[in-house]
Amino acid sequence: MDIKQERGNQGQVYQDAAAIRQAVFVTEQGIDPQLEFDGEDAQLTHFVGYVAGKPVVTARLNETVHPAHIQRVATLEADRHQGYAFALLQAVLAQLGNQPVALNAQETAVDFYKRLGFKQVGEAFLEVGIVHYQMIKE
Template sequence: MPMNKIRVRVADWLKDNAEIRRIREAVFIAEQSVPPELEWDSDDDGAVHFLAFEGDFPIGTARLLPSGEIGRVSVLKDWRGLKVGDALMEAVIAETERRGQTRQFLSAQVYAAPFYERLGFKVVSDEFLEVGIPHVDMVRGD
């Protein structure tokens, strides 16, 4: 069965809340055992959210904070390895550039650092633990 085209759009935190929550709960809370009280924070209200779709089905999400910090990048397990993450990140980076933010930063899980390096991010910290998972800080742009 051929894959439908992957597309990404800016999401509405209120209108798209159930879909964003479904993806992040599956990836971070169920798969990675992040405590729910750490997954959901007050930053969600002021963030720009993104949803990736295969056809009409939401399969990935990410958020962009006003500071230029990118986070909560997540793709449902069955759709990994299909460049969904690339499509999401390209959309997020395009949005930051549209806003005149030439520098983007994020905390990456260490295993995912090579993925972000391909997109132009550089590791700028030692490893540290966040919710029990090794992370590094990464920056892209000036």
């Protein structure tokens, strides 16, 4: 898998990330597009994993907060269970080095993030109508 990253919302990597997010979060999960595309994309870094030139997985990184926050992790439905999200997040984490990082995990993804070294903190909460847990990797 080839991983590319781009800061802002003007280039091809962002367009590919947005298309994956549209397919997964808006179309598949029914999240309101105004909530999904929250106006923060221009200031953040977007990662996309490509397989044979096709974008299959994405994540967004917010380094303007402490700890840094991984957001909008999504894999196209046809490409799930291939290890793409795991590999993409390993690359994001490697770039961050030893600094702490947080994310809000959908309930169904908590065990996935635990495999990457994240620990669940606090109680469940609703975000965009879906149960989430805050997770931290120190």
